[in-house]
Amino acid sequence: MNKRVTKGIILGRFNYGEADRILTIITPDYGKIRVIAKGVRKEKSRLAGGIELFCISHISYIPGKRDIGTLVSTRLATNFGAIVKDLGRTQLGYRVLQTIDKVTEDECEGAFFDLVVETLQALDGDVDSNLTEAWFDVRLLRLLGHEPNVYTDTNDQALVPAAKYRFDYTEMAFDNDKNGSFGEDHIKLLRLMLTNPIRSLTAVGRSAELAVQLRTLTNTILQQQL
Numbered sequence: 001m002n003k004r005v006t007k008g009i010i011l012g013r014f015n016y017g018e019a020d021r022i023l024t025i026i027t028p029d030y031g032k033i034r035v036i037a038k039g040v041r042k043e044k045s046r047l048a049g050g051i052e053l054f055c056i057s058h059i060s061y062i063p064g065k066r067d068i069g070t071l072v073s074t075r076l077a078t079n080f081g082a083i084v085k086d087l088g089r090t091q092l093g094y095r096v097l098q099t100i101d102k103v104t105e106d107e108c109e110g111a112f113f114d115l116v117v118e119t120l121q122a123l124d125g126d127v128d129s130n131l132t133e134a135w136f137d138v139r140l141l142r143l144l145g146h147e148p149n150v151y152t153d154t155n156d157q158a159l160v161p162a163a164k165y166r167f168d169y170t171e172m173a174f175d176n177d178k179n180g181s182f183g184e185d186h187i188k189l190l191r192l193m194l195t196n197p198i199r200s201l202t203a204v205g206r207s208a209e210l211a212v213q214l215r216t217l218t219n220t221i222l223q224q225q226l
Helices: 081-085 087-103 110-124 129-144 184-195 198-203 207-225
Strands: 004-016 020-026 032-037 055-062 069-079 149-153 165-168 173-176
Touching: 004 032, 004 087, 004 110, 020 087, 020 110, 081 087, 081 110, 087 110, 087 129, 110 129, 110 198, 129 184, 129 198, 129 207, 149 184, 184 198, 184 207, 198 207
Parallel strands: 032 069, 149 173
Antiparallel strands: 004 020, 004 055, 020 032, 055 069, 165 173
């Protein structure tokens, strides 16, 4: 029996048969896995407590000969329970899980697991949700190799602090435009998002305000890359 033990976050789940459930789980050690939780929908199932959404769980499972393994045991490690108390944060949490499931391969690196953990921690706390969403998008873009250019413009010239810019989605770079919506503060915050943990950005002046526009930008870039 080749049992594996790891941590995991549920990305998606659906009912199977009379009492089973198929789970898609992202882990730091084995990438993205799919397992069947047998009998989990029965009232006294020992597996049920560790496979809720917005949680980190300790799990053990037996890999399948094809693509679906068998869940053996679960134990709740961290419950981000405050997320479900706010509709907007809950919807964003679902978006995070669904997006990670969509863009990752089964052999994805542990950095994707870390990104989900940090994003759920922010949603569970008091970090502004617009800032959290923009940060998640831009960090995911970086992991996927599609991060925006935040240092030179479409003409390969260094971005100027006092200038105004629009974003060219074809070139994945800013274009100098006196009527543009983006300025020095937006670009500074984007640079910080690419290199810093989300919680440190709450100390940046106007970060929540700037994130409203940046969220639209990062959402659009990500949708184009999906």
